[in-house]
Amino acid sequence: MTTYETVIGLEVHVELATRTKLFCGCANEFGAEPNTHVCPVCLGLPGSLPVLNRTVVEFALLLGVALNFDVPPSSIFHRKNYFYPDMPKDFQVSQFDEPICVDGWIDVAGERIRIERAHMEEDTGKTTHMGGGGRIHDADYSLVDYNRAGIPLLEIVSRPDMGSAEQARGYVSELRAILATIGISDVKMEEGSMRVDANVSLRANSTDVLGTKVEIKNMNSLRSLGRAIDSEIERQSAMLDSEEVIIQETRHWDEVAGITHGMRSKEGSSDYRYFPEPDLVPVAPTDEMRKVARESVPELPAPKRERLISDWGIGSSDARVLVDDRALCAYAEAAVAAGGSGKDVTNWCTGEILGYLNEHGSTPEALILRPEGLAELVALLADDTLSRSLAKDVLEECLATPVMPREVVERRGLAQMNDEGELAALVDEVLGRNEDAIAQWKAGDEKARKKKRGFLMGELMKTSGSKGNPKVLNQLLDERLHD
Amino acid sequence: MTGAKTAVETAAAVRSGDRSARSVVEEALAAISSREEELHACNEVMADSARARAGAIDAAVAHGEDPGPLAGVPIALKDNLCVQGELTTCSSKILEGWRPPYTATVVERLLAAGAIPIAKTNLDEFAMGSSTENSAFGPTRNPHDMTRVPGGSSGGSAAAVSAGYVPLALGSDTGGSIRQPAAFCGVVGVKPTYGRVSRYGLIAFASSLDQIGPFATTVDDAALLLETIWGPDQMDSTSIPSQPDPIGAGSDVSGLRIGIIEELTDLEGIAPEVRASVERAASGLEGSGAHIERVSIPSCAYGLSAYYLIAPAEASSNLARYDGVRYGLRVDGADVAEMNAKTRAAGFGAEVKRRIMLGTYALSAGYYDAYYGQAQKVRTLIIGDFAQAYERFDVLLSPTAPTEAFKIGAKTADPLAMYMSDICTIPTNLAGHAAMSVPFGTGAEGLPIGVQVLAPALGESVMFTVARAVEGLR
Amino acid sequence: MSPRISPEQVRHVANLARLSITDSEASQLAEELGVILEHAEDVAALDLSDIEPTAHPIHLTNVLRDDAPRPSLDRDEVLAAAPATEDRRFRVPRIMGETQ
Structure with missing residues (x-):
């Protein structure tokens, strides 16, 4: 059976987070x-005229810097x-043959993805199809809301440089992180502020002949993007295997059925009759505008991940989690700046804190525990004032009420017992009233020994009111048992 | 229009309290009533709002306030200018009954200057035409001869001024739509430099050519009106950002270098009386100290063809929005495409359809380069040729229109013959320059003739100086 | 003189322009457009390969407005102008064509 090479290009429409629309002063507001x-x-x-929003041009220039584009004169x-x-x-x-950004690229998992262009354009209104289950062709009629009409978009068109759904997801994910970092869009695929269309074609591995390109639309999450591409690859492979002809068309992704549907195409081919918009004048970014853009682009996700990995000694997957969540990353960086160790701060942020945020639907900016508090907690753990389980206890309180970790420790007397003398006395006392257990430990096989040792450790912690330093207690217990 | 006052005189009288704005408005309304039935210059007479505004202006004067340089002056507006809450139709069935929720920048400026909009005037549908016969509401007649056209497309505005309804009117000029009817009706008509007057609120015909401008009975009145409406506007991206210099009141042409454009004056089809008027004006100017020479602007010969590709192309896009969804006419259909197509078929007249078709064709795949692209290049040639001429001349002269006003119905069956009546005015629009028509002489049938004074971009001041001198030769 | 544009082309263009036309209108338009295009032949025939097109008669760049909100229109007034509305929106017959 023939094997096929997949060729994927992506067109990403990004709604810009401006205050007003592209050509007028109406609010750019979702919902x-x-x-x-x-x-x-x-x-x-009739009679109205467009005037271009300055911020849209500034955003396009930021994108130009972030995606390594050339910005023509x-x-x-x-x-x-x-x-x-x-x-x-x-x-x-829209922009046609003279877009604001050309010939860019980004690296995704070590592979360079070339980006053909990015251009400014206006969004359309929103139609709701009434009757026929809300599907366009079965509907009785449609209703139109023009709130979205004229919302500024940047359309980012990649070269057909991706070979798998996985790589396409990686590209979109990296693009999303970059767009969030430069702050030009909400990049919410679910709300439609980032919309991805995929051009998918297959070619037999033995040939150079490009396959027929099929465009798929309507994917509203990274997951559905991946599923839609895989489903399309499967459909096209099956067709090629049975020597069917693939037609160039646009297909709609059906999230529920997990397949793409062909869309009824208009009679005749499209002829968009592009011509220069006479009501607008050229955009010619000045040296000053370019300079401002270069200086306004913050640290981008890729270098930021590398910096955190090398400076904090964290793993690449933790680095990705942090950098993909700009607010959480800012929180973590503030905690590190306040004296917390990078690795420990990361562990808390990607663990308990992220868990808390997800559970409560909250954001890092809204956390009662400020980054300085997290730094203090991390320090209390590092200097053995708190055990990990006590620290979790303290964190829980600090996430619920506006107190600093040290205050909680002091008020509740939670500081860990670290004094070896005190702890030795505690061990003596506990072992003294558990001679049976010691005898059983001595007589038992490995499994029984483990069980009894666990029991004794539990008694020690209980007697210390959970405050005994477990590391020291473990060590003392071992010494006594092996005496 | 005997005894009618100029705008300058009326404004002075109202500002000083010598005349009430109310009496001025009543006089205008009476003039309209007396002749409107036969002329049909107006689509709508805004009597109530005009009286209300006149009352407010009189009250302001009584309180010692100055209502502005056009205080109490009634003005007619071509019915492609948006006025909030007032019927605005473009003389098209597709917009019948539509009342804009906003007001054009030029109208805002008129109101701020104390002027009183009193009528919306008839035009060729969407300003496409040269005779005001292409109106869904019937043709306008020439006040000088009821069997003749007033020219177009701003024929209603030209007729309203010529008939003495009002001293001032606004029109729009895409290929001659102010200057040609001004010539036919014996009034002054000005096409300012592209970008000098805001187009916000002017219902577009061809965006890169359209420009709003004044009609008046005198050159001074035209200058006063132009100075009221021009200048930068943040609502129009193609508005020239610099503040214009005042036009001035000069009429001294001594030392000015004036060229007669051979291609537009010696053209076949220019009536002998028209050519003679241009030459008589030129020798009069020479007698006042100007240097007169003939000049060749070769690419002018291609102006008409280029215009009838560019203007319809832009129009085909500008008029796409009349689709039966948001405003105006709707004719039902089984689906949205059929509804659009039936609405547009019923709502647009024959000439508008012809131009939409022509423009759509000129932009369509496979033809863009040969037609639209090529026409845009001719535009470059014309601009270059004019630039050369303006190295040697301060202003240029030509006829405004090849003939005096023609008979109603004479050209309706032959679109190309109708298009030819814009042959002298079109090059200015393609170049984006300024030009105006000044009444000078009469034709074989005793109807008015206009002499066109052309100036480079932003050359309004010298253009008005020469126009005033021509006016003084009468 | 043979028309430069056929009734079939006229129908295709009418479809692009969303104008419903009858067969006799198509024939008449083919003839009229043919005459006008014939006249435009003088322009189409020029060799202008080294000439730049002019899209704007004036040369302005970077006409930009501040990203500051301005008041929107009153919805009731906007909808009152429409031929058909429902549930605060514009109502249109079913859409058979492709979405963009």
């Missing part, structure tokens, strides 16, 4: 009442002409 963020411009009323807008009721002017203002 507002239908048709409340509309004005003559974004409704395409001048870029222009075109009109893409086609009729659709979610487009108030029945053309979309």
Whole structure:
């Protein structure tokens, strides 16, 4: 049987986190009442004219730096002409052959993915299909809300450089981390502020001939992106195996059924009649605008992960978890800056604290325990004032009420007993009232010994009110048993 | 229009309290009533809002306030300018009944200057035409001869000023739509430099060519109106950001270098009386001390063809939004595409459809380079040729239109013949320059002729100086 | 003179432009557009390979507005202008074409 090489290119639409729309002063806000963020411009009323939002250009230039793009001296807008009721002017203002960013790249898991271009364009309104189960072609009619019309988008178009669903996910994940870091988008796939379309084609391994490209849409999470690509690879392989012809088309991912559906295509081919938008003038980024962009890009995820791995001595998967969550990472870095050890801070952040945040649907910024508090907790653990289990206890209280860990330790008298003399006396006392257990330990096989030793250790901790330093107690117990 | 006052005189009288704005408005309304039935210059007369504004201006004057340089001056607005809450139709069935929820920048500026919008005037549907016969609401007639067209597309505005309804009107000029009707109706009409007047609120025909401008009975009135509406506007990206210099009141042409454009004056199809008027104006200017020479601008010959590719292409896109979804007419259909197509078929007139078709074709796959792309390059040639001419000349002269006003119905069956009546005005729009028409002489049928004064971009001041001098030669 | 554009092309263009036309309109438009395009031949025939196109008569760049909110329109007023509305939105017949 023939094997196939998969060729994947991705088009990622990112809604920008500006205050207003691309060409007018209507609020850029998700989830507002239908048709409340509309004005003559974004409704395409006769006589209205677009004026470009400065922040969108600034964001595009930040993206240019972050994704290693070239930014040509001048870029222009075109009109893409086609009729659709979610487009108030029945053309979309977009960039065509002179986009703001060209020839970029990012590295994903050691592989370079080339990025052809990124361009500015306006989003469309939102249609709701009524009747027929809400599916477009079965619907009786549709309703249109233009709040989203004119929201600024950057469309980022990769080269067909990815060979698997895994790699495509890695690319989108890295892109998402970068976009979040430079702060230009919410990058929420579920809310549609980051939308990914995949172009998938297969070619027989023995040939150089490119296969027919199929575009798949409607994936609203990284997971569904991966599933959709895998499903499409499977569909195309089966077709090629049975020598069926793959047609160039757009397919819709059905999350529930786990397959892609072909979309009924319009009569005739599309002819968008692109021409330069006469109501807008060219964008020609000045040296000053470029300089500001270069200086405004914060540390990007890849170098940041490398820095944390080498400076804090943490593993790469912990580094990814931290860097992918910008707020958590900022929290951890603040805790380290306040004196906590990087490795210990990371352990708490990616463990108990992340667990707490997920459980409570909260954010690091909202934590009652400030980074200085975490640094203090980590220090109390490091100097043996607290055992790990006591520390968890303390953390729990500090996450619930505004107190510092040391205060909790002092108020509740939780400090660990570290004095060897005191602990030795404690061991003497406990062993003195458990001679049976000692005899059984001495007579028992390995399994029985382990059990009795565990019992004795438990008695020791209980007697110390959980405050005995377990390391020292373990050591003393061993010495006594082996006497 | 005997005895009618100019805008300059009316504003002075209202500002000083010598005349009430209310009486000015009543006089204008009476003038409209007396002739509107035969002329049909107006789509809508805004009598109530005009009276209310006049009352407010009189009250302001009574309180010692200055209502502004156009205090109490009634003005007619071409019905492709948006005025909040007022019917705005573009003389198209597709927009019948539509009331914009916002006001055009130029109208805001008129209101701030104390002017009183009193009527929305008829036009060729979406400003596409040269005779105001392509109106869904019927043609406008030429006040000088009821069997003739007033020109177009701003024929309603030109007729309203010519008939003495109002001293001032606004039109829009994409290929001559202010200057040609001004010539036909015997009034002054100005197409300012592209970008000098904000297009915000002007319903687009061809965005890279459209420009709003004044109609008036005198050059001074036209200057006053232009100075009221022009200047930068943050709502229009193509608005020139610098503040314009005042136009000035000069009429001294001594030492000015003035060229007569051969390609537009010696053209076949230019009526002898029209050519004679241009030459008579030129020799008059020479007598006042100007240097006159003939000049060749070869690429002008391609202007008409380039224009009839560029303007329809942009229009095909600008008019896509009339789809029956958000405002205006809807004709039902089984699905949204059918609804769109039926709505547009019912809502647009023949000329608009013709241009949408032509423009769609010129932009479509396989034809873009040969038509639209090529026309944009001709535009570059024309700009270059004019630039050379303006190295040697301060202003240029030509006829405004090849003939005096033609008969109603004379050209409706022959689109190309109709297009030819814009042949002298189109090059200015393609270049983005300024030009104006000044009434000068009459034709074989005794109808007015216009002489066109052309100036480079931002050359309004010298253009008005020469126009005033031509006006003085009458 | 043979028309440069056939009735079939006219129908294709009418479809792109969302204009429903009858067969007789298609024939008439084919003829009229043919005449106009014939006239445009003088431009189409020029050798302008070394000339840059002009999209704007004036040369401005970077006309940008601050990212500051301005008031939106009143929804009731906006919807009142529409031919059909339902549940605070614009109502349209079923959509048969592709989504973009």
